[in-house]
Amino acid sequence: MEAAKVFFRSNLRFLRNRKKYSQEHLAQLLGLTRSKYTALENGQTENPPLVDLIRLSEFFRIPVDYLLRQDLGRWSEYELRKLETGAKEYINGKNLRVLSITVTPDNKENMEYVPVKAKAGYAAGHADPEFLAALPKFSLPNLPAGGTYRMFPTTGDSMLPIPEGSDVVARYVQDWKTLKPDSLCIVILKGERDFVFKQVTLQGDGTVLLRSLNKNYAPYTVRVDEVLEIWQYVKHQTDKLPEAGTDLQEIRQLLLDVKKRVEKI
Structure with missing residues (x-):
């Protein structure tokens, strides 16, 4: 079976250049060290941490699986803008929307x-x-x-x-x-x-x-x-008890009682 192609490294470089950022400036915006970002872009990090993938996805407004598996350098500017502004796939969750969770010792969700x-x-x-x-x-x-x-x-x-x-x-x-x-x-x-x-x-x-x-x-x-x-x-x-009925509620109840009496006549 042919191994899946991963475009993460080239996509990072493409998206950074598209915004005309230096590696150092982008690292600062992302809250990363220059060396850590450089390692990500140069492919020196074999398995990027999930937190970093999500941070990059949110910054560039590109779903994680597109960062990994799509060659964004081949996309038109129109297609990229459509993806950034809330493409249908992002809304309906067909793209990877990662939710971090914690589990109990017997592997049940907390x-x-x-x-x-x-x-x-x-x-x-x-x-x-x-x-x-x-x-x-x-x-x-x-x-x-x-x-x-x-x-x-x-x-x-x-x-x-x-x-x-x-x-x-x-x-x-x-x-x-x-x-x-x-x-x-x-x-x-x-x-x-x-x-x-x-x-x-x-x-x-x-x-x-x-x-x-x-x-x-x-x-x-x-x-x-x-x-x-x-x-x-x-x-x-909540630890707050319901408030007592207001005058308007009491008046409403009186009117309902009168209505019932009239209907019986």
Whole structure:
């Protein structure tokens, strides 16, 4: 059987030259040493670490398997731009979208909890095995089988009536096209931003609409390539008791009672 061709080395050089970066400048942007980046580009690293592959994929906005198996130097500029701006294959998960996980000694997936103090660093560390290994781990009963789950803390009041400070249990979404409009999700965004808990709608123009349950917050959009991960809401936990019924609720109940009495007459 003929060995699969790997274009990782030549693709790195091509993508760097396309952006007109020196090796030293690109290494700085990636947070790597010059020697480590040079070794990657020159093929001196036989098995590049998964974390480095994901970092390069996110920086160049090119899926990992394209970095490895496609000769990007033969692609047209139009094809490259289409790939960078959220190609269909990236949205539906047919390309390699790597999710780092941790497992128990008997090889079962853990459920990690992202505490508030780790919230701001999750986007940077989501693919780092050491970051994930340091997160608290636990299990919950009665979750649907076959999924990968993680628990995220929420802050702020943008998702009321889900109480502030709730912990959201969510399932990892591989194929984003399976999401129905306004699906409740935890969305992991690139850059220095925290992850967000929003109603998610995938739009046909390569953007994602993010909407709060609290109507005091305006909806906004992000590009597909700004999204690292999507986790769909399953349930939430809170230590806050429901508030007592409001006057309006009491009035509504009185009107319903009157209606029932009238119907009996």
